[in-house]
Amino acid sequence: MWFRLAVFCLSFYPSFLAAQEFTPIDVGQHIYDGGWEHYVGGGVAAFDCDGDHLPELYAAGGDNPATLFRNNSQPNREVEFSQETPEELRISGVIGAYPLDIDSDQRIDLVVLRVGENLLLKGGPDCSFTPFSNLEITKTNKWTTAFSAAWEKDQTLPTLVFGNYVNRSDPNGPFRACDFHNLFRPIGNTYGPPMVLSPGYCALSMLFSDWSRQGRPDLRISNDRHYYVQGGQEQLWSMEIEPRLYGAEDGWIKHELWGMGIASRDITKDGMPDVYLTSMGDQRLQLQEGSGKPIYRDAAFDFGVTAHRPYIGDDGRPSTGWHAVFGDVQNDGLDDLFITKGNVEQMLGSAFTDPNNLLVQGADHKFTEMGDKAGIASMGRGRGGALADFNLDGLLDWAVVNRRSNIEVYENVTTGTGHWIGLKLQQPGINPDAVGAWIELRAGEEIHTREVTVGGGHAGGVLTAEHFGLGKQKSGSVRVIWPDGITSEWKNLPVDRYLTVLRTANGLELTPY
Numbered sequence: 274m275w276f277r278l279a280v281f282c283l284s285f286y287p288s289f290l291a292a293q294e295f296t297p298i299d300v301g302q303h304i305y306d307g308g309w310e311h312y313v314g315g316g317v318a319a320f321d322c323d324g325d326h327l328p329e330l331y332a333a334g335g336d337n338p339a340t341l342f343r344n345n346s347q348p349n350r351e352v353e354f355s356q357e358t359p360e361e362l363r364i365s366g367v368i369g370a371y372p373l374d375i376d377s378d379q380r381i382d383l384v385v386l387r388v389g390e391n392l393l394l395k396g397g398p399d400c401s402f403t404p405f406s407n408l409e410i411t412k413t414n415k416w417t418t419a420f421s422a423a424w425e426k427d428q429t430l431p432t433l434v435f436g437n438y439v440n441r442s443d444p445n446g447p448f449r450a451c452d453f454h455n456l457f458r459p460i461g462n463t464y465g466p467p468m469v470l471s472p473g474y475c476a477l478s479m480l481f482s483d484w485s486r487q488g489r490p491d492l493r494i495s496n497d498r499h500y501y502v503q504g505g506q507e508q509l510w511s512m513e514i515e516p517r518l519y520g521a522e523d524g525w526i527k528h529e530l531w532g533m534g535i536a537s538r539d540i541t542k543d544g545m546p547d548v549y550l551t552s553m554g555d556q557r558l559q560l561q562e563g564s565g566k567p568i569y570r571d572a573a574f575d576f577g578v579t580a581h582r583p584y585i586g587d588d589g590r591p592s593t594g595w596h597a598v599f600g601d602v603q604n605d606g607l608d609d610l611f612i613t614k615g616n617v618e619q620m621l622g623s624a625f626t627d628p629n630n631l632l633v634q635g636a637d638h639k640f641t642e643m644g645d646k647a648g649i650a651s652m653g654r655g656r657g658g659a660l661a662d663f664n665l666d667g668l669l670d671w672a673v674v675n676r677r678s679n680i681e682v683y684e685n686v687t688t689g690t691g692h693w694i695g696l697k698l699q700q701p702g703i704n705p706d707a708v709g710a711w712i713e714l715r716a717g718e719e720i721h722t723r724e725v726t727v728g729g730g731h732a733g734g735v736l737t738a739e740h741f742g743l744g745k746q747k748s749g750s751v752r753v754i755w756p757d758g759i760t761s762e763w764k765n766l767p768v769d770r771y772l773t774v775l776r777t778a779n780g781l782e783l784t785p786y
Contacts, residue, residue: 291603291690293633293647295671295683300342300354303680305656307335310388312617313418313438313477313497313533315656315674316369316596316732320381322400326771326786328661328737329400330354330682331362331370331383332674339367339385340680341400346664352684354663361394361402369657369732371420375431376408377703384433386417386732391435410457410464416441419454421728423481423490424704424756425512430459431708431727432512434492435467436476439500451475451501454494456516470516474498474505478535480729483709484509484546485565488758490709492516495532495550507532507550509567524566530557531593534731538599538608539722540576544713546724551594551612551731553623555581577640578632580612583624584642585650590624593617596658596731600669601742602647604691606719607634608742613655613673613731626652629673653678657733662740665786667693667769669740674733692746695738695771697786698725700755706736707776709756714741715763716749738771738786753781 305315315335319328327344334340341362342354368386375382380396382405390412394402410433419436437452451474455467474496481490492510507528509519519525531553537546543563550557558578559569573579582592596613603609612630616623628650632640644650653675663670668685675681694714698707707725714721723739743749749766755776764781766772771786 291605291687293602293631293643293687294685295648296686297648298352298354298682298684300680300682301356303332303334303340303356304337304678305333305335305674305676306337309618310416310441311335311368311676314368314386314732315676316386316730317657317659317672317674318370318372318383318733319659319661319672319735319737320372321737322381322396327665328663328735330659330672332680333367333369333657333732334365335367336365338363338365339370343400344663348665350664352663352670352682354682357400359401361404368418369420371422371727371734372736373422373431373708373727374704374706376405377429377705379705381736384420384422386420386435388416389414391417408463411455411466413455415452415455418732419476419479419494421479421481421492421726422708423727424709425458425490428459429462429703430464431704432459432481433457433464434470434479434481436479436494437473438475438477438497448500448502451496451505468516470510472505474501474508477533478729478731480535480537480726482537482546482724482726484561484567486545486711493535493548495530495535497531497533498529499531499553505529519567524564524568526568528557528569533593533595534597535729536597536599536610537724537726537729540599540608542719542722544720544722549578549597549599549610551597553593554591555579556594556597556612576638578610580630580632580642583627584630585628585645586626586652588624588626590622592627593620593623595656596733598658598660598730600660600740601693602631602633602669602685603687604667604693604742604744606691606716606742606744606746607636607638609633610640611658611660611671613658615654615656615676628652629655649683651675651681653681657731659733659735661735661737662695665771667695692743692768693741694743694749694766694768695740696751697738697771697773698753698776699773700776704756707753707756711754712739712751713754714749714751716741716743716746743768751781
């Protein structure tokens with residue numbers, strides 16, 4: 274691994290570094306609140322539900338109603354949202370939500386996680402949502418705090434997995450009372466009873482990912498040892514006909530942490546996804562060893578992303594990380610890292626004033642904290658987050674849901690940035706958003722590799738165009754490894770625009786947004 278890191282650190286990257294700057298946007302009042310069942314959660318989903326390519330936001334409210342923020346921005350103008358929540362979405366008990374085109378009708382649906390019955394809501398015209406009339410999952414009364422989805426081979430519907438936290442009905446709980454998880458595999462055009470994934474160790478994030486590029490998504494789960502206390506660990510499920518846990522015999526190394534969120538990105542540019550795991554105390558960056566086995570080594574210290582204590586203020590206690598996501602905020606060709614932070618409630622051993630992080634990657638591949646200078650160092654109890662381009666100006670913007678304080682939305686107004694490209698995959702028929710595909714973008718001497726996934730983060734996800742910073746590169750080329758394994762030819766790309774990448778019988782067709 275260390276040889277691989279040394280080679281990586283000698284690779285070429287642009288030398289400029291723009292000063293990151295975000296400005297807050299007033300979107301009205303929305304607060305995630307509630308009792309102990311809402312200490313966790315507070316996710317936000319970002320997706321386009323009215324066909325204008327501008328992403329809306331759907332924010333969990335806990336005991337308060339969830340809110341849909343319609344995006345009224347004009348491209349390349351100031352970010353603007355209004356609260357326009359249809360009755361079907363104005364519901365309480367919501368932990369979070371993930372956007373996904375479940376029935377492949379080219380309208381985004383929502384999977385809503387709740388304390389109690391989870392919901393599959395079918396997307397309709399102009400951001401309308403209704404329960405599916407011909408599709409449902411077995412109703413449960415669990416405390417669902419994690420979700421992921423993937424299309425398995427030859428299926429017309431996605432496989433859905435719901436991660437459950439503490440078993441609320443266990444009289445001996447809450448400690449050592451972690452619940453099991455529900456896996457729904459399609460049976461034809463519907464879902465049967467759930468398959469139980471057990472043991473469960475109080476999951477707060479899960480992600481289907483083809484981590485080894487073998488053509489099959491496996492399931493990574495990050496677990497909260499605050500409640501499993503002992504005997505638990507992080508998990509990776511091999512999604513065979515009968516799912517099984519990877520173990521020491523496979524090369525899996527036991528990791529225990531107060532797991533909150535998962536972010537995945539190919540940081541080392543070796544074509545394989547690495548993972549970032551949020552926690553109380555040290556946050557962990559884990560790199561694959563590249564052996565074809567699920568061997569991950571901690572590398573947060575080497576890259577400067579431990580983010581283990583507040584970087585401003587006088588509270589020196591350990592930080593509590595929640596949602597994490599990678600993205601290039603200054604378009605220099607180097608992925609940066611956002612982390613939402615905030616005390617669970619009144620945990621005395623953890624920091625009470627705990628600002629969100631913006632860790633910016635430099636040319637030496639070390640990350641530097643820029644949250645305070647960029648203007649996002651909020652002291653709210655951060656939970657879920659969304660990183661997306663809200664006004665289609667090529668700069669990634671940022672939204673944070675807070676527990677017991679107002680939602681925050683920030684527009685990226687950084688100047689002097691590099692070139693960029695946004696790519697939205699589309700394929701005909703099943704799985705139109707090509708979940709499970711791999712994008713390989715060649716710019717200069719570098720190849721950026723990106724997997725299209727649904728899941729991870731903390732209780733919320735983003736389904737928009739994939740954004741790539743290109744730095745000083747004024748051109749590039751792309752190829753796609755589609756979910757069925759077919760690889761397209763390389764196609765030349767213009768820069769500084771959004772494109773739809775349509776799968777055709779002859780390869781790729783590029784059309785502007």
